[in-house]
Amino acid sequence: MRNKWTKVLMSAMSASLLLTGASSAAMAKAKAAPQPVVLKVLYMSQQGYSTTVLNKMGAEFHKEHPNVTIEFTFLPYPQLHSAILTSAAAPVAQYDVVLSDLIWTGEFAAKGYTVPLNNYIRQYIKNPKGIPQSVWNGLSVGGKVMAMPFLANFQNFYYNKKMLAEAGFKSGPKTMAQWLHQMEVLKAKHIVQYPYEDSWLQAEGLVCDYVRTAGEFGNGNLFNAKGQPIMNQGAALKALEWMRMLYKDGLANPNSLAADEPTAANAFASGQAAFNTNWTFVTGIMNNKSESKIVGQGVVSGFPVAPGTNRATLSASISGFQGLAIAANTPASLKPWAWKWIQFATSPAVQAQHLHSEWPIWSSVATSPQEKHLNPWYKVYQQNLNAVYNRPAVSNYLTVSSIIQQYVHEAISGTIPVKTAANDMVQQIESLPK
Amino acid sequence: MTSMPVESPPKRATLRHRLFRTLSGEYFWLYLLLLPSLLILVAVILIPMLFAFQMSLGNTSIVVLGGRGTISNQWVGLQNYLSLLQNPIFWQALRETLYFWVVSIFIEVTVGIGMAVLMNQSFFGRRIFRVIVFIPWAIPTVVNAMLWGMIFDGDNFGALNDLLLQWHVIQSPIVWLNPSALFPQIPWLSNALSYLGSNLAMNSIIVGDEWKTLPIVAILVLAGLQTIPHEYYEAARVEGASAWRQFRQITLPLIAPVLTVVLILRTMQLMRAFTLIFTLEQFGLPVLSIQAYQQAFSFGSFGMGSAVSFLIGLIALVIAYFYIKRLYREEL
Known part of the structure; x- marks a missing residue:
């Protein structure tokens, strides 16, 4: 009897040990398998790095990290900032990784909406010098890198060589005087009613064009080293006078005052303007048969500049850099994954796969045989990238920008005289609470 | 000797008893059925409104701690509120908003009633006509904005x-969406119109907005017209009343309640009109709703943005009060 009970007991113990062992093994296996992670990423709906391209990148990342799923939200540019703001107000971020425009760098750093990435970059980016310093500068403030460069957007000077040839010019303008002369001849010969169209709608694009034009006159910095606004003097004032003159003399299409960048690009691509100063996406549009009537006629060039200025680059462009940033209220457990995604999306290998879409941020990729083959204008691109001016890096930039937009728009349309507009602009910006 | 029974004073019902009586009496089901709606209204309207009002009294900013x-x-x-009232930009925005409202309402009342009267007549293809007229209302506002953006392209x-x-x-294209002054060749008129908030872009946007909203005004007024018995008009005709007198003394008073609702509804919509203006102009036509959005979501000043929003609400409320006072009470 006793033996019988001992056998039963032994069998039960063996069985329970076996079961315990099996379940322990399963637990260990489960622990080893990474937990599923969903990263919410906010991105801009645009051409270039489009929804399709980003989704493809997300799928590639998922292949490398099967436990991580990237959930994109695509919004038009004007809605991005407010989406980031409302996400920052929530206890836990609605978006873990956000596309951060360089004009928000100062604000996000001051208010702590995104986290500095210096430690990650120091640890994981082997060759930070592979990205042009101008790009790092745009996304950094006070030594803190607030976003990892992702989009090296900047403006190019575009002209229609067929129209210029009809007017008797063999090449595009190198100086502001030459540019003015070419526009006047094009108009006088009725080759085109309005030689130039730009995006002067009262929006951020207008500030970009104003800063770039000031740069073409030698100084695109709207604030001096002491942080004081200087729109009522020097290059910035000349730029305002120039823009007003183009509008008044009918050299710039009056529609510029209601046009955003795509509208201005369409005017150029449809052959209604001989010149366009715009972001890099125009290169693709002007040679796309379905969108353009000037296929083979468009030329990408460095910007004309005032004599004796911008000697190092012989051009003056405007930056529109954007980077990927980690929201400060992203849960700590997700932050390493957020960085992994950023590192992946901004890596030279991934950017090299999408050269059709955007100009890469990495110099090594930008000078690769593949890029040279795809983009015959790559030297001009490099020239303009090296010649960028940044919009003011102030923490209340959007308020400053709204004042600039209002007065520049009014000065161009002639509602108020240029000098008065410039003085009022400076006065109003100086009166803002510090 | 028998003692007279003394009537004790009625016991004052306690709050608990009154509440119990209310909830268990004939109104029990009424309150029960209303409860979900009331809870939703409190959750999505009352609490956010109180929260926004609190923000409007503060220097509100988003922080991550x-x-x-x-x-x-x-x-x-x-x-x-005081900062806003001292800011000339606010007053210009207010004038532009009021101009947008006055002109839109004028078009809606005149053309809207005209369309409704027309649709109330018997004619061949009336049903199809009514459906066609209603189509613009079914178009989403953003799509409508893009559509008018293409029509008005400069x-x-x-x-x-x-x-x-x-x-x-015209000899050369007009930039319909540029907020340029009207009649620049007559400076005093141009300045006066600009001061009142009238410019080319504003009037173009009113056209785009009216194209979409006139049908709903016409349909609502038409619903009011159809409740008026034909006998009234027949009697008026027997008495020799002219068409205008019939309209003024029969039609207008009897559609007044519907008109009041339409006017209040449209005033609320026009005061906070945003999508069409922002899609076409971004910050180029800073009516009050654009200013509220810019303050809150561009500048991150949620307190100021809320204050603008409450002022919009207050103005709409005052206008609605006058509608009700003038149209609803007097005419009924």
């Missing part, structure tokens, strides 16, 4: 410019 986002609100009393290829150029009405 210890990895958690929150809204900090530093009490400043009526400072936001280049040669803008639909309106193209048409007018082909008909030789």
